[in-house]
Amino acid sequence: xxxxxxxxxxxxxxxxxxxxxxxxxxxxxxxxxxxxxxxxxxxxxxxxxxxxxxxxxxxxxxxxxxxxxxxxxxxxxxxxxxxxxxxxxxxxxxxxxxxxxxxxxxxxxxxxxxxxxxxxxxxxxxxxxxxxxxxxxxxxxxxxxxxxxxxxxxxxxxxxxxxxxxxxxxxxxxxxxxxxxxxxxxxxxxxxxxxxxxxxxxxxxxxxxxxxxxxxxxxxxxxxxxxxxxxxxxxxxxxxxxxxxx
Amino acid sequence: xxxxxxxxxxxxxxxxxxxxxxxxxxxxxxxxxxxxxxxxxxxxxxxxxxxxxxxxxxxxxxxxxxxxxxxxxxxxxxxxxxxxxxxxxxxxxxxxxxxxxxxxxxxxxxxxxxxxxxxxxxxxxxxxxxxxxxxxxxxxxxxxxxxxxxxxxxxxxxxxxxxxxxxxxxxxxxxxxxxxxxxxxxxxxxxxxxxxxxxxxxxxxxxxxxxxxxxxxxxxxxxx
Numbered sequence: 001x002x003x004x005x006x007x008x009x010x011x012x013x014x015x016x017x018x019x020x021x022x023x024x025x026x027x028x029x030x031x032x033x034x035x036x037x038x039x040x041x042x043x044x045x046x047x048x049x050x051x052x053x054x055x056x057x058x059x060x061x062x063x064x065x066x067x068x069x070x071x072x073x074x075x076x077x078x079x080x081x082x083x084x085x086x087x088x089x090x091x092x093x094x095x096x097x098x099x100x101x102x103x104x105x106x107x108x109x110x111x112x113x114x115x116x117x118x119x120x121x122x123x124x125x126x127x128x129x130x131x132x133x134x135x136x137x138x139x140x141x142x143x144x145x146x147x148x149x150x151x152x153x154x155x156x157x158x159x160x161x162x163x164x165x166x167x168x169x170x171x172x173x174x175x176x177x178x179x180x181x182x183x184x185x186x187x188x189x190x191x192x193x194x195x196x197x198x199x200x201x202x203x204x205x206x207x208x209x210x211x212x213x214x215x216x217x218x219x220x221x222x223x224x225x226x227x228x229x230x231x232x233x234x235x236x237x238x239x240x241x242x243x244x245x246x
Numbered sequence: 247x248x249x250x251x252x253x254x255x256x257x258x259x260x261x262x263x264x265x266x267x268x269x270x271x272x273x274x275x276x277x278x279x280x281x282x283x284x285x286x287x288x289x290x291x292x293x294x295x296x297x298x299x300x301x302x303x304x305x306x307x308x309x310x311x312x313x314x315x316x317x318x319x320x321x322x323x324x325x326x327x328x329x330x331x332x333x334x335x336x337x338x339x340x341x342x343x344x345x346x347x348x349x350x351x352x353x354x355x356x357x358x359x360x361x362x363x364x365x366x367x368x369x370x371x372x373x374x375x376x377x378x379x380x381x382x383x384x385x386x387x388x389x390x391x392x393x394x395x396x397x398x399x400x401x402x403x404x405x406x407x408x409x410x411x412x413x414x415x416x417x418x419x420x421x422x423x424x425x426x427x428x429x430x431x432x433x434x435x436x437x438x439x440x441x442x443x444x445x446x447x448x449x450x451x452x453x454x455x456x457x458x459x460x461x462x463x464x465x466x467x468x469x470x
Contacts, residue, residue: 003331011331015338019345026352033356041359156367160300160444212445 041153042087043069049139049149050109050120069122071107076100078233092133095126099230106234109139120148121238123231127223130215132156134165134223140180144235147190150175152220162216174200174207180228187232189225192217266392274396278404281464285408286457290376294368295409296449302425304364305413306406311354311369313402315346316378320398322346323386330387339382340373347372377405408456415452420444 003011040058043065047053050068053061071086076099086105094102104123111119121144125136132155139148150172152165165171178190188205196211209217265271284290291312298308322342323330330338351369354362362369372378381401386394417423420443422430430437442448461467 003333008331008334011329011338012334015341019341022345023348026349030352030356034352034359037355037359153363160446 039087045137045151045153046107046122048151049122049137068109069107070110071105073103073105074231074234075103076230076233078231078235078237091124091126091135095133099226102230104227104230104234106231118142123227125152125223125227127219127226129154129157129165129219130162130213131158134216134219136165136220136223138175138224138227144238145179145181147175147178147180154216157216158213161210162213164210164213165216165220171210178207179204187225187228189221189228191221191224271393271396274393275400275403278397278400279407280404280460281466283404283408283460284377284380284401285405285453286460287466288380289457290380291405292453294371294375295405295412295453296446298365298368299409299413299416299449299452300420300444301417301423302410302413304361305409307354307358307361308365308368309402309406309409311350311365312372312375312377312405313399314350315343315372316381316402316405317395317398318346319343319378320381320386320394321391323382324389324391324394327387327389335387336379339379343378343382344373377401408453411456412449412452416443416448420448 040062044053044058044061046069047061047065051064056064073081073084073086073089075081081103084103086107089103089105091105094104107122108118109120109122111117119142120139121142122137122139125138127134134152134154134157136150136152138150140146141148152172154163154166157163157165175190180187180189182188182205190205190207192207193200193209194214194217195209198208200206200208278284281287285292285295294308294312299305319339319342323339326338326342347370350372351362354365354369381398385397389397414424417425418429419440421439422428422437440448442451
């Protein structure tokens with residue numbers, strides 16, 4: 001059917017307004033629920049680097065978070081930024097700033113026997129995989145060198161290949177016990193290798209790769225190095241106070 | 247993918263007092279499940295059929311999402327069919343499809359966060375799924391709302407059925423589980439997952455065999 005140009009323009013206009021209104025209303029209405037999901041996910045990710053959460057009810061994990069985990073924010077120099085909650089730090093937004101200008105959340109989990117001693121330090125990670133952003137949390141033992149647990153999230157890595165960083169528990173298992181610094185105290189980070197099925201038990205800074213997902217692996221490596229570098233100053237302030245206390 | 251010739255069903259519902267589930271209308275649902283299946287017969291929507299079928303659970307969510315989108319986009323376009331200027335009809339269809347897809351995406355993020363993370367980009371890619379646009383062009387533009395709604399429902403279910411069938415084999419052979427339950431371990435057998443089934447190539451194999459089996463049974467041949 002042939003219609004006049006005016007009709008077509010008005011029709012487009014009406015359709016655009018209609019779609020716009022419907023979508024804004026849906027987005028606004030669902031926002032609180034979506035935010036709650038993300039907050040829950042953040043807590044679960046943090047707790048799961050410290051304790052085994054498999055098979056646990058989500059509510060119980062969140063409860064465990066509230067009991068175990070404390071958090072604060074530091075700047076690039078390792079100084080605590082007062083009056084900032086770690087949950088309020090928008091990590092993707094911070095990621096866009098230069099490393100020196102970012103603020104970084106730090107979470108701690110105190111030991112059960114000695115409530116003054118921090119048993120684990122947990123740090124968020126953020127980077128870029130093959131297609132889009134990847135993220136994660138890593139927990140370090142109190143020496144701030146040995147990886148206790150790690151988990152990854154991703155926006156759109158290839159299912160079955162790069163997406164294994166999230167889906168395949170064996171991947172994060174490979175990082176356990178690896179160390180960040182060599183004997184001289186230089187940062188080596190932990191680097192995922194190319195190829196899969198090799199044994200890196202004796203190499204403290206290497207983990208087995210993911211076959212078919214080398215580029216995602218590279219993204220993970222960059223992310224780890226980036227954030228370990230960023231937290232290095234904070235590590236120093238902690239180890240300094242530890243030695244002076246002794 | 248958009249060049250397929252879709253044989254638009256010739257039936258035009260004209261009698262005003264047709265029962266809601268007349269023979270014709272029932273066929274709108276049952277045909278896409280078998281002899282006119284959008285995936286195996288018309289070979290549409292292959293992209294997501296390869297991508298999300300590693301496990302049953304996300305496939306099921308994807309099937310539901312697509313069924314919802316096709317059904318309601320069909321309904322909407324059919325309601326608007328006499329007002330849509332033909333020169334911009336494709337973009338109008340796209341706008342309506344995107345509207346529903348975005349709503350589905352938002353709802354999943356709010357109520358089924360884990361599944362929405364697993365499906366990641368594929369929910370938004372429903373917009374480009376040829377089944378949706380194909381049905382709008384071939385059916386909804388020329389038919390009344392109720393049959394269009396049924397047609398969308400039928401095609402979504404037909405797509406979903408194939409998705410579930412592919413996912414069944416891929417999850418069983420690839421990870422040795424069904425719906426997340428370790429089947430072989432439950433039976434006390436050790437099972438080494440088949441890696442091919444976990445990558446999209448595995449879906450290609452399963453889907454190919456499925457198409458062959460179904461066409462052989464129905465005696466369907468490509469005509470030049």
